[in-house]
Amino acid sequence: MIDTAYTELSSVLEGRLTRSKSELDQHGLSETWFPPTPPEAVAYPETTAEVSEIMKICHAHGIPVTAFGAGTSLEGQTLATSGGLLVDFSRMNQVLRVNDADMDAVVQPGITREALNVELRNTGLMFPVDPGANASLGGMAMTRASGTTAVKYGTMKENVTGLEVVLADGKIIRTGSRARKSAAGYDLTSLFVGSEGTLGLITEMTVRLHGQPEAISAAVCSFEEIGPAVEAVIATIQVGLPMARIEFLDAESVHAVNLYSGANFPLKPHLFVEFHGSEATVAEQVEMFGEIVHDFGGSDFEWAAKSEDRTALWTMRHHAYWACLALRKGTKAVVTDICVPISKLAEAVEQTRADIAASPLHGPILGHVGDGNFHAILLVDPNDEAEIKEGKRLAHRMAERALALGGTITGEHGIGMGKKSLMPEEHGAAWDLMGQIKAAMDPKNILNPGKLVP
Amino acid sequence: MIDTAYTELSSVLEGRLTRSKSELDQHGLSETWFPPTPPEAVAYPETTAEVSEIMKICHAHGIPVTAFGAGTSLEGQTLATSGGLLVDFSRMNQVLRVNDADMDAVVQPGITREALNVELRNTGLMFPVDPGANASLGGMAMTRASGTTAVKYGTMKENVTGLEVVLADGKIIRTGSRARKSAAGYDLTSLFVGSEGTLGLITEMTVRLHGQPEAISAAVCSFEEIGPAVEAVIATIQVGLPMARIEFLDAESVHAVNLYSGANFPLKPHLFVEFHGSEATVAEQVEMFGEIVHDFGGSDFEWAAKSEDRTALWTMRHHAYWACLALRKGTKAVVTDICVPISKLAEAVEQTRADIAASPLHGPILGHVGDGNFHAILLVDPNDEAEIKEGKRLAHRMAERALALGGTITGEHGIGMGKKSLMPEEHGAAWDLMGQIKAAMDPKNILNPGKLVP
Incomplete structure (x- = not known):
């Protein structure tokens, strides 16, 4: 029966369905410690109608369907753990419309954030959400991604305003509108954003764009201890300084970045910051932030004045994950991702640091501290059960701490x-x-089964 | 059986259940053209546990339950159209916690926005969402309310970060966290916000607070025609000027305001605006806005410099709805509420104005044009079927126009x-x-039946 289904799918997709081992294997990998989990087949749809047909066939045959964007998720979201079909959206990667006047764009889900920004280059607009990896927009929506710029521009929750979605039975729906707000019924857009492919497949999305800032300043400063670095961030947020990015790296992360990217930062906790605005407001923000850093005993700023220097700086930051992995050969990461109210941030980071110090594992800490969000990259040998167990124990303690802090x-x-x-x-x-809700929307449990919901 | 249920409810509520005709009648009114629809009983719970007991009893007996905050909604949301129990949250009106450092507050749903701001007066913080009426926070969440300040501070969607909700069967759940962002599963907070009491009853909510602005400037200016007034708004939004309020009133609305509030504005289209920020940024914004208004042929500003003058100005704006009703004795309103992409705003307003001009009805137009949102207040004699029909026809045309414009x-x-x-x-x-989704969450269809969903 499954073979019949794959024959039907292959016919709908005019051959853009593969069961070749190498392509299955390639789609069965993840960025983190999960074992390889290849799907049974990979589909490459090019239109919404094809995605709808795919779902109708899979629905009829009860075949599990997992969506795949760029494969950069960190919690195994794209692994076909129940087998079945993986839908690779890389061929649905077009910008369908840019509405300059309303500052939004309609795109297909397979486009990556970098590709979108290349297309927007000459419009004066940009799509700012930046999780580091060059993720697909659809994948970013599905994990409610954010990253370095969320402190100013919001997460995917704030930046996706409408969707076209194919439901479990192949039905096509549209959510949201192009108006800036609406009170017309349940907020289905927000229900799908963050649903990790368990409620439907995104085939089109409307995203908010933002003006390219007139002026950008980026800088780096260091602190003697973690506490004052984080306290400086808290003070910055509490005075309402509109940072575009404010990133924390502990001394071990800095060490990893130095080794991996050939930098030469002092081995101390650092803040990497960026300001966006008019020349005047950026200058004002820089001055205010400088005073705060000074109050908390931070170093003078090292400026990345030129555009190339800024690119180099944020590339280093974006490569920090791989830099951490490179600290120890053959290592994989148990990645943690807690987020706490800003008033609890120092407590959360310092207790986490102490926990890791008391463990045999290495775990550099870094994160988007302007949102109260940080990661410990817990390095484990994927073949060593004891290390994985210890990594999970530390991750669990972090999560419990986050919950205890609200x-x-x-x-x-x-x-x-x-x-x-x-x-x-x-x-x-x-x-x-x-x-x-999952059971009501996907009663046969074919959409990314085994993920997210009970 | 129903009587048994009311006996059980009365016992749980220690007598805070009434079936007195006057109280039923009072809870059966609406602000607009809907006929009076009294419920069969009104409950006044004081705790979440009581709300949970209420829902258990009503669930067991299949009694419809309608939530009631301050009764200021405009589409009949609080009318018990299927009879049953109305739950009046006026006794659950406490501020439970203000977290200065994280700029959020935990409140009960019955508190009104004005009462909350009185409590916040000395904290340096405020809750800015302002639909005009002194609505309850719970009601505002349930209709995804916004109003004059949404252009800067967002709607209830952006300002409710967590909820405690009692579900149809009495189960109590919590949604969201106090962190600034989360990727932990479906965004249930956003699902309940805007659900109009059809999915659950809010018993506690966490809301975002904002700093009281250091400086506030408010002003009024007039234009000869609607077109340039709206074009000035579009230009203001497109250059990214962070207006705190930017309200449009057409000549007929201005006439109504003059009569009702004893003002003396020229009978022309007006913009009422307000700027929030530091002294320096407000001055910069005022100057930029002044240039835009000048470019579109607007008048000089009339400033509301003193705090009392500003209060008077916004009170006039908030009373505009009643001012419009007062244009004609015994009148009720078919209230419209379309919202279009900002680039389509002038088109939408002008075509609506022309439509109303061609109709026998009066319909002042005013709105939160910074969001692309405006209202025509279509005045009808509630006892005249033909007028109600004509009001609905105009409203329908507006809605279709909004949809056609995205x-x-x-x-x-x-x-x-x-x-x-x-x-x-x-x-x-x-x-x-x-x-x-409604059927999955409320299979007996007891939560505000007949509203919002098919």
Whole structure:
């Protein structure tokens, strides 16, 4: 029966369905510690109608369907853990429309954020959400991604305003409108954003664009201890200084970045910051931030004045994950992602640092501290059960700490397989409600089964 | 059986259940043209536990439950159209916690926005969402309200970060966290915000607070025609000027305000604006806005420099709805609420003005044009079927125009009974999905039955 289904799918896709081992294997990898999990087949649709046909066939045959964008998620969201079909959206990667006047764009889900920004280059507009990896927009929507610029521009939650979605049975719906606000019924856009492919497949999305800033300043400063570095961030947020990016790296992360990117930062906790605005407002912001850093005993700024220097700086930051992995050969990461109220940030970072110091594992800490969000990259040998167990223990302690402080187990990576066991602790009975919604929208449980919901 | 249920409810509520005709009648009114619809009983719970008990009893007996905040909604959301119990949240009106450092507050749903701001007066913080009426926070969340300040501070969607909700069967859940962002599963907070009491009853909410601005400037200017007034707004939004309020009133609205509030504005289209920020940024914004207004042929500003003058100005604006009603004795309103992409705003306003000019009805136009959102207050004799029909015809044309322009049938009032027939046009198959979600969460259809969903 499954073979019949694949024959039907191949016919709908005019051959753009593969079962070749190398392509299956390639789609079965993940960025983190999960074992390779190849799907049974990979589809490359080019239109919404094809995605709808795919879902109708898979729905009829009860075949699990997992969506795949750029494969950069960190909690195993794209792994076909129940087998079945993986839908690779890389051929649906077009910008369909840019509305300069309303500052929005309609795009297909397979476009990456870097490709979108290349297309926008001459419009004076940009899509600012930046999780580091060159993720696809669809994948970013599905994990409610954010990253370095969310402190100013918001996450995918704030920047996706409408969707076209193919539901489990192949039905095509549209959510949202192009108006700046609406009170017309349930906010289905927000329901799909962050649903990790468990409620439907995105085939088109409207995203908010922002003006390219007139002036940009980026800088780096260091502190003697973690505490004052984080306290400086808290003070910055509390005075309402509109930072475009404010990133924390502990001394071990800095060490990794130095080795990997040939930098030469002092081995101390650092803040990497960026300001966007008019020349005048950026100058004002820089001055105010300088005073705060000084108050907390930070170093003078090292400026990345030129555009190339800024690119180099943020490339270093974006490569920090791989820099951490490179600290030890053959290593994989248990990646953590807690987010706490800003007033609890220093406490959360310092206790995490102490926890890791007391463990045999290495775990550089870095993060988007302007949102109260940070990661420990817990380095483990993927073949060493004891190390994986220890990594998970530390990750679990971090998550429990986040919850005790009023925060969340994941600021931006999502749940996938990696954090599912923590969902009852964060949500209690609300997790059951998520399961009820999933069951109502996907009664055959074919959309990314095994992820996110009970 | 129903009597048994009311006996049980009365016992749980220790007598805070009434079936007195005067109280039922009072809870059966609405602000607009809907006929009086008293419920069968009114409950005044004081705790979440009581709300949970209420829902358990009503669930067991299949009694419809309608939530009631301050009764200021405009689409009949609080009318108990299927009879049953109305839950009046006026006794659950406490501020439970203000977290200065994280700029959020935990409140009960019955508190009004004015009462909350009185409590916040000495904290340096404020809750800015301002729909005009002194609505309850719970009601504002349930209709995804916004109003004059949404252009800067967002709507209830952006300002509610977590909820405690009692579900149809009495189960109590919590959504969201106090972190600034989260990727932990479905965004249930956003699902409940805007659900108009059809999915659950809010018993506690966490809302975002904002710093009280250091400087505020408010001003009024007039234009000879509607077109340039709206074009000035579009230009203001497109250059990214962060207006705190930017309100449009057509000549007929101005006439109504003059009569009702004893003002003396020239009978021309007006913009009422307000700027928030530091002294320096407000001065910069005022100057930039002045240039734009000048470019579009607007008058010089009339400043409301003193705090009392500003209060008087916004009170006039807030009373504009009643001012319009007062234009004609015994009148009620068919209130419209379309919202379009900002680039389509002039077109939408001018065509609406022409439509109304060609109709026997009066319909002043005013609105939160910085969001692309405006209202025509279509004045009808509630006892004249023909007028109501004509009002509905005009409203329908406006809604269709909004959809044709990529907008929405309601920017902030919600659906209730008044706009339900337009939902298929706006949402197509997505409306059915809303119905499926409703059925999954409230299979007995006891939560505000007949509203919003199919």
